Amino acid sequence: METIYCWFKFVGGDTLDEWETRLLLDEVSYVLDKPVRRKRWRLSSYATTRAAAEDLRVRYGGAVKAVLPEQWQPKPLSGGGKPIRVRDSLIVTDAVEEEALERLRCEHPGRIVLGFPPQLAFGTGEHPTTAGCLRFLADFAARRAGAPWRMIDLGCGSGILAIAAAALGAERVVAVENDPMALGCARDNAVRHGVAEKIEFVEGDAVALMADRGGPAYDLIAANLFHDLLAELFPLFPARLAAGGGVIVSGFLASQAESVTRHAEAAGLPLADFLRRGKWMAARSMEENRSSQNLSSGVY
Numbered sequence: 001m002e003t004i005y006c007w008f009k010f011v012g013g014d015t016l017d018e019w020e021t022r023l024l025l026d027e028v029s030y031v032l033d034k035p036v037r038r039k040r041w042r043l044s045s046y047a048t049t050r051a052a053a054e055d056l057r058v059r060y061g062g063a064v065k066a067v068l069p070e071q072w073q074p075k076p077l078s079g080g081g082k083p084i085r086v087r088d089s090l091i092v093t094d095a096v097e098e099e100a101l102e103r104l105r106c107e108h109p110g111r112i113v114l115g116f117p118p119q120l121a122f123g124t125g126e127h128p129t130t131a132g133c134l135r136f137l138a139d140f141a142a143r144r145a146g147a148p149w150r151m152i153d154l155g156c157g158s159g160i161l162a163i164a165a166a167a168l169g170a171e172r173v174v175a176v177e178n179d180p181m182a183l184g185c186a187r188d189n190a191v192r193h194g195v196a197e198k199i200e201f202v203e204g205d206a207v208a209l210m211a212d213r214g215g216p217a218y219d220l221i222a223a224n225l226f227h228d229l230l231a232e233l234f235p236l237f238p239a240r241l242a243a244g245g246g247v248i249v250s251g252f253l254a255s256q257a258e259s260v261t262r263h264a265e266a267a268g269l270p271l272a273d274f275l276r277r278g279k280w281m282a283a284r285s286m287e288e289n290r291s292s293q294n295l296s297s298g299v300y
Contacts, residue, residue, distance in 0.1 A: 004181065005053035009062030010040040017279060019043060024253065027226050028056065029179070046181065084131060087138040090114060090164060092131075096192070112167045116160055116189060129224050129250040132275040132282025133161055136248045140220055140284075141168035149219040152176065152240075154206040154233070155251070159186030159199070161222050166195035173199045174218075176206050210236040217242040227252040230260055234267035241269075250282035257281050 011019050016032075023030050023043065031044045046067070047053040053064040083093040083104060091108050095101060096115040104113045140149075148171045153162040156175035163186075165173050177183045183203050190196040202209065206225065209215070210233055219242045223233055230249055237247055247269055252260050254276055260283070264271045272286040 002048070004067045005047050005050045005064055006044055006067050007047065007053040007056035007060075007062055007064050008042055008044040009060060010038070010042050012040050016041050021253065021279070023060075024226065026059075027228070048181075084134075085111075086131070086134045086164075087142070089138045089142065089168060090134060092116065092134065092160070092164075112164075114160070114164060114167065114193060116158055128277030128280040129282060130157075130160060132277065132280070133222060133224055133248050133250050134164060135275065136273070136282065136284045137161060137164055137220075137222065138168065140246055140248070141165070141170070144219070145169065150174075150216070150242075151220040151222060152218045154210070154221070154223040155225045155229075156186050156201075157182050157224070159189045159201075161224065162186070162199050163190055163193050163195055165220070165222075166190075166198040167193065170198065170220075174202060175199055176202045176204060176209055178203065178205055207232050207236070210240055213239045215240060217245070219245045220248065221245070222248045224250045227256040227260060231263045234263045234269060238268055247285040248282070249284075250280070252281055254279050254281050257283075 009019075020032070020043075023045075028045055031046075032041060033044070034041050043062075045053075045056055047056070050064065050066075056062070057064050083091050085091060085108075089111060091104050091111045091113045093100070093104060093113065093115050094117055095104070096117050101113050101115055105111075149169070150172045151162070151165045151170050152174040153165070154176050156162050156177045159175055162173045162175035175186060177186065180203055183201055187196070187201055190199050190201075206223070206229065217240055221237055221241060223230060225233070230252060241247065247264075249260065249264075249271075257274065260281075261271050264283075264285070270286045271283040273284050275282045
């Protein structure tokens with residue numbers, strides 16, 4: 001392990017949307033959190049070289065700090081955030097201590113409890129794009145209960161969707177990520193949840209991988225990625241989608257929903273259901289639109 005570098009900037013709540021939109025459109029992967037006893041939000045992005053982190057500082061202001069190897073993984077938390085309920089199947093929390101997880105299992109019998117602490121890799125389940133994907137994933141798993149199914153997760157981040165799929169019954173999951181630091185976190189999370197043997201982690205480019213028409217077909221393709229990447233990927237999905245399979249996409253803004261819908265339809269994968277949380281959107285393809293459940297529910 002080597003020292004990595006973190007660019008960070010504190011912004012007020014009144015400008016948070018503007019900053020998130022700016023970073024998203026510039027395709028800068030970032031983490032958002034609000035430190036205890038601070039009034040402002042912190043935007044962070046990690047790089048393997050100081051030069052790359054300094055480039056972000058020059059472009060956006062803020063500061064840069066070195067992150068030593070022993071600081072990559074935070075200490076286990078007791079669960080500072082409110083657990084997220086996903087349908088009647090999942091509870092997602094930022095706690096990793098067994099005592100806290102067992103308490104949640106007792107409070108929510110019959111649900112699978114997943115714990116993802118804040119890490120350098122994006123994705124604790126709290127972000128609206130991740131939460132929307134989890135809800136659609138839970139619906140898909142419920143419909144496939146008792147039958148074998150395979151999923152590919154493009155841009156797996158901390159591995160939350162891949163791990164949730166394995167826990168919900170997928171016989172095999174391929175998790176693709178081009179950030180080696182995120183992939184390392186994802187592997188560790190899979191081991192901690194006891195599903196590592198069901199997940200193949202692949203470091204690489206999602207577009208290049210999906211362009212291989214000789215590759216296997218999947219019952220579910222999940223892609224929580226930027227709008228421009230989704231536009232490139234949609235034409236590649238049909239050749240890699242098993243008969244009767246489905247697609248879950250997220251990572252795009254509400255203002256980009258029309259464009260995403262147009263690209264999906266052009267690829268023969270019309271989107272049927274949409275979830276919006278704030279400015280973020282998630283959607284699933286028509287093939288899996290077999291549920292009449294209320295999409296305005298306060299529970300994901």
